[in-house]
Amino acid sequence: MTIPRHRRRADRHSRATQQQALGTCPGCGKRAYTSKATAKAAARRLYPGTRMRAYSCPGTPWWHLTSQDAAHTARMRDQQAARAERSRT
Numbered sequence: 001m002t003i004p005r006h007r008r009r010a011d012r013h014s015r016a017t018q019q020q021a022l023g024t025c026p027g028c029g030k031r032a033y034t035s036k037a038t039a040k041a042a043a044r045r046l047y048p049g050t051r052m053r054a055y056s057c058p059g060t061p062w063w064h065l066t067s068q069d070a071a072h073t074a075r076m077r078d079q080q081a082a083r084a085e086r087s088r089t
């Protein structure tokens with residue numbers, strides 16, 4: 001007795017999807033990934049040609065993707081600098 005080929009392919013596909021994305025984050029509602037590596041792999045597949053940044057969601061073990069926005073990155077750097085300045089004084 002043989003298993004229909006199309007059935008097996010569907011099973012493999014659903015398993016792969018589960019490894020890529022866990023679902024939505026209970027904390028912020030964004031799509032959640034189980035690791036930085038899976039998040040980045042998903043970014044390459046879902047947003048080819050777009051620079052996406054993987055970051056860990058605070059308070060959860062999940063990872064999210066965000067588009068790499070230069071202004072946002074600069075703002076984050078400024079905030080970190082300001083925090084470092086404050087803790088020094």
Ligand SMILES: [Zn+2]
Nearest residue numbers: 025027028057
């Ligand atoms: Zn989250």
